[in-house]
Amino acid sequence: LEKFYSKGYYFLFTTSIFESKYKASDGILRNTAFNGNYVVNLGEGKASHPQMELEDSKKELSYVVDLFPTSKNAPGYLKVIFPSKTKWLWRSVMPLIFLSLLLTGIILGCFYYVVTVVFKQKKLSEIKNDFVNNMTHEFKTPIATINLASDSILSDKVISEPSRIQRFIGIIKEENKRMLSQVEKVLQMALLDKQDFQLNLKSVDIHEIILKAVENIDLQVSQRNGSIIQELKAKKSILYADQTHLTNIIYNLLDNANKYSSESPNIRICTRDVQGGIEVSVQDNGIGMSKENQKMVFEKFYRVPTGNIHNVKGFGLGLSYVKAMAEAHKGSIKLESEPNKGSTFTLFLPN
Numbered sequence: 001l002e003k004f005y006s007k008g009y010y011f012l013f014t015t016s017i018f019e020s021k022y023k024a025s026d027g028i029l030r031n032t033a034f035n036g037n038y039v040v041n042l043g044e045g046k047a048s049h050p051q052m053e054l055e056d057s058k059k060e061l062s063y064v065v066d067l068f069p070t071s072k073n074a075p076g077y078l079k080v081i082f083p084s085k086t087k088w089l090w091r092s093v094m095p096l097i098f099l100s101l102l103l104t105g106i107i108l109g110c111f112y113y114v115v116t117v118v119f120k121q122k123k124l125s126e127i128k129n130d131f132v133n134n135m136t137h138e139f140k141t142p143i144a145t146i147n148l149a150s151d152s153i154l155s156d157k158v159i160s161e162p163s164r165i166q167r168f169i170g171i172i173k174e175e176n177k178r179m180l181s182q183v184e185k186v187l188q189m190a191l192l193d194k195q196d197f198q199l200n201l202k203s204v205d206i207h208e209i210i211l212k213a214v215e216n217i218d219l220q221v222s223q224r225n226g227s228i229i230q231e232l233k234a235k236k237s238i239l240y241a242d243q244t245h246l247t248n249i250i251y252n253l254l255d256n257a258n259k260y261s262s263e264s265p266n267i268r269i270c271t272r273d274v275q276g277g278i279e280v281s282v283q284d285n286g287i288g289m290s291k292e293n294q295k296m297v298f299e300k301f302y303r304v305p306t307g308n309i310h311n312v313k314g315f316g317l318g319l320s321y322v323k324a325m326a327e328a329h330k331g332s333i334k335l336e337s338e339p340n341k342g343s344t345f346t347l348f349l350p351n
């Protein structure tokens with residue numbers, strides 16, 4: 001640049017303001033440009049004697065530097081003035097601040113996500129362990145019984161007596177059925193999880209379904225000197241629903257009412273017409289449960305903790321199935337319960 005300057009040519013190269021070559025025929029280097037953010041001003045003379053004096057208020061917003069300080073004959077200066085320095089500075093750092101805040105946010109978000117996933121996984125693995133233990137327990141008894149029964153059939157004494165063989169085969173069949181129903185429960189839950197089920201909706205009579213479910217469980221209840229009272233008062237008992245799932249819902253509620261009563265269970269099942277549908281309530285005089293547990297029982301795999309004693313078997317799947325199915329039918333389920341007094345499950349189904 002200095003070489004050109006001594007020949008009387010002045011060149012100014014900037015990147016964004018002007019890509020200009022400026023020839024000063026009078027030997028004076030002068031150029032001013034404004035790009036909206038700042039003014040660039042090239043002037044004659046030394047920086048300490050600028051030709052163009054600035055107002056005091058603008059002084060602190062301007063920067064001056066000597067051009068070619070080594071050249072004696074015609075030095076010039078370059079002045080950059082920021083009329084709106086603060087705004088300009090902010091505007092230039094804003095994207096950076098925004099970006100770093102965004103990145104920090106993303107990093108924090110990821111961290112939070114990872115931590116919650118880890119905790120969830122930990123809880124899930126505990127639940128899974130419990131489930132596997134439970135299932136092994138549930139299968140151990142029927143497998144052992146089947147084993148015993150088949151051993152007995154194979155013994156010389158029994159094999160010659162068809163009536164005894166029949167009895168043992170009956171036992172094997174019964175136990176097999178039990179295992180099948182357990183497996184079905186688990187498979188059904190997997191289907192529910194994937195939202196992969198289809199309701200086979202038909203007109204069904206809820207009273208018929210209740211009668212059938214009561215019939216199925218009656219033997220178990222009467223074996224424990226219990227009773228089931230039916231008060232089927234609803235007049236509009238025809239629903240548009242899936243018969244199998246509805247039977248399972250009622251059966252699950254009755255099964256729980258029976259299982260979670262320490263003495264002889266007195267179960268009451270009632271229906272009544274309500275606005276928009278029908279209400280089925282299953283009431284028992286069983287062990288009941290606390291408020292905290294009431295909130296959790298509809299969750300998959302949740303079972304009310306009973307310490308080390310697990311005299312009542314189950315997977316903790318029944319009620320979560322009931323809830324999911326009630327909701328699939330656009331209905332709902334609620335629960336009232338008091339420890340040691342009993343529980344009432346109220347199912348609403350639209351008709």
Ligand SMILES: Nc1ncnc2c1ncn2[C@@H]1O[C@H](COP(=O)(O)OP(=O)(O)OP(=O)(O)O)[C@@H](O)[C@H]1O
Binds near residue numbers: 303320
């Ligand atoms: N009528 C009831 N009275 C008291 N506690 C109940 C009653 N019904 C359910 N519970 C509690 O809620 C828990 C969850 O019930 P749920 O039916 O989902 O599972 P489960 O009966 O343990 O197993 P299963 O999958 O075989 O039904 C039970 O373990 C029990 O502690």
Ligand SMILES: [Mg+2]
Binds near residue numbers: 252314317318319
């Ligand atoms: Mg149950």
